[in-house]
Amino acid sequence: MSITEQIYESMKQGIANGTYQPSENLPEQELSNVYGVSRNTIKKVLLMLERENLVVIEPNKGAKVRSYSMDEVLEFLELRANLEGFITRLAVNRFTPDDIKNLEETLRVMKVHYSNNELIEYSKNNQIFHNAIYSACPNKLAVELTKNLKSQMSKYNTKTILIPGRDSQSYSEHSAILDAIKNKDSDLADALMVMHIMNVRKTFKENYKFLF
Template identity: 50%
Template sequence: MKRPMDITYEYLKEKILNGTFLPSQKLNEIDLSKEIGVSRNTIKKVLLKLEKEHLVVTEDNKGATVKAYTLEEVINYFEIREVLEALIIDSAIKNITDHDILKLEEIYNKMESTLNEVKFVEYPTLNKQFHNIIYSLSSNKQAVEMVNMIKSQLQKYHLRTILIPGRNESSCHEHKAILSAIQNRDPSAAKIAIQTHIANIRKTIVSNYNLLM
């Protein structure tokens, strides 16, 4: 049975990441306590935890609000992620097996099928599975941890890129280039492919920032 802390944490984090709680929205402790059915002290502890993950901002005498990122901050985070993803995939290729490549191929084929069948809702989950296999194979666990933190912070922007016409198709082509480099066990090509992919996400967000807010 989950503890009240865990239930509250998962509930609030999901609401923030899926956009139910909007950037700069005030998070009232009393209202949340009643809504979730936990003590106000539990809400306080969870908000402090979310603040450490850069999802919430707390101020004395003002309470907590959902963290709002400026366009410059979003760009900076994606530029950092480009560097980290290159480090991750470089070490992952050194550890990859034929079985791992088969799993990536299977996921990629499903990604392609969702687009052909216009099942866009399923695409982000497959996308996440594809990258998670690469992360699991990397020996640079610190880089993986930092990337996951960045992805968590910017998830609400990233997920909404599926609404941009043509972005899913471009993403699929980018994943094919990543897969091809991995199949060839070519770290140089893999680093270029992954960095191109992340750079294109960044460019899509920059070009459509107002729509994605």
């Protein structure tokens, strides 16, 4: 991996975890000093981030982290719900016994973190659960589109778990999705996944001011 790619991954992760806040300016010279590289390298990194809609570059003003309105996030979640339902439907009959065991283990770990109120770790395993479904889906374009959307909204994706009661609801939703997958019920798995993401959307909408 080149130094440009390393910095790109570092800044992408920084945007996802909040090190770089929405609308925060990203001065080339400061970043050049932080990473110990030329401004030209930083320019390349910022252009890569702009292509993923993570950064906005304005003429004569420089770059800043992209921010999203509540309506934009709600639109994203609505689209994501339908994409993930479609992905789950296609994935159901592709799961091997080992895949099912891995999902069961991930859900078990999620329960441990949920029970211990370890919400950040819970969210990480939540992503592992969804990624396992993506891996089983034969429609790679749908998966790519979903991952791209989630990458753009990564800062917003995990915050709803902080809302009291959402962790137990989330665990129940994932457990139901897994049961539908194990029963090879693609219609139900699709519907449950859509409901899961739409519940995330509902929680986000009801608690937007608290979260942001």
